[in-house]
Amino acid sequence: MLAPLLILGLLVCTAGAAGVAWRTGYLEEAVWWLTNATPPVLDSPAPAGPQRGAFEVPVALTPEGRAFLVAATLDGAPLTIPASSSTAASPQRPGRGGDAGTEAPLRLTLDTAALPDGHHTLRVEAEDRSRRRNRSALDVTFVSDNTAPRISVTGAPARLRAGAPTALRIAVDEPAQLDVHGGDTQWTVVQLPLAGAEHAANLLVLAGTPPNTASGELVLRLAARDTAGNVSEHVTRVLVDAATLPRQALVVPASLAALATGPVATGEASQLAALMVGVRPDRLWSGEFRMPLPAAAARTTGFGDRRDYADGHVVFHGGFDLAAPEGTPVLAVATGAVAFAGSLPQRGNTVVLDHGWGVYSLYAHLVQPGVQVGQMVTQGQPVGAVGSTGLSTGPHLHWEIRLRGQAVDPAAWLALSRELP
Ligand SMILES: [Zn+2]
Known part of the structure; x- marks a missing residue:
């Protein structure tokens, strides 16, 4: 015990010529060197998720300037650690003077490309500069994955x-x-x-x-x-x-012609496409889809039928037109959530159901929407009644099935829905 005290005394005496602050710091340093028994503290955030290729592991080491890395191993094999691995002298710590409050930690670069996929352990060991040379170690575990999915x-x-x-x-x-x-x-x-x-x-x-x-x-x-x-x-x-598309030359009454083509048509089309582009990850329906009207309802226009309007405009029909007396209940083809219930220039009073998985059904020309946005509707539940609102020349239901906004053949969807898992 005598020798360390003598050394300490000597240090204090030699410090006498300088300022008080300097002397205090020097004394504190000497006392720490002599008496410290606390090992340095290593810290590193757990790498987030699997790693591929090269990645950096930041290692924080305290006390600042009084400890340094002495060894690093990866799965037991020695790693070369950066030449200057002391927290005081590392050239990899930018921001000295500028951003004095935050000190960037040391960074070890690991290349996982040569490792087998799976769990790995990086062990870093640090030593402090005190007389006892206290040591500590930290294990950083991570998963590597350099294999593409099959x-x-x-x-x-x-x-x-x-x-x-x-x-x-x-x-x-x-x-x-x-x-x-x-x-x-x-x-x-x-x-x-x-x-x-x-x-x-x-x-x-x-x-x-x-x-x-x-x-x-x-x-x-x-x-x-x-x-x-x-x-x-x-x-x-x-x-x-290519589908064989029946052709219809349509004579639209002058009062409705303005709705058939032009900005009104394109505006409604983009409104509906935006409404039905989302993919709800859960499936709200189960089993097969059903027709929205009794089998007796005659199909007057098929899917994809080409319509040539008097003004030269060509439109491909995006659904089925089913003839039925005004007031006939229109039934939800499958369970879903009401995504739209309101009036559109072409389709008139319209209801859109979101069935999940990007599948939507649309019912147009209704007398009134019979449901409200956000409401859950079960298969077979009425969503409205057959009417002739919007661009329509008589009571009928215009019915669409859309997959992420893209209209598909409703009959083909009914058949496919039977085969889905
Ligand atoms: Zn139609």
């Missing part, structure tokens, strides 16, 4: 009729974000609740092509991105058969 597709049709909806089953062997494009159009992707193998993601892709799509090859591009950022791609080709 995609397998089932149910991809070899041929597709223009305007008909289709469903693909896609299995991805790890949680991944899926992006599907058919040509330039992004397709709706829904995550199925049923999972196959552990961690496997079962996805259902729903899409329809516009009814006037020309015959030809449609390139389907699937891209899956896992949580670490690894991306894999899958390309498949589908042959599209």
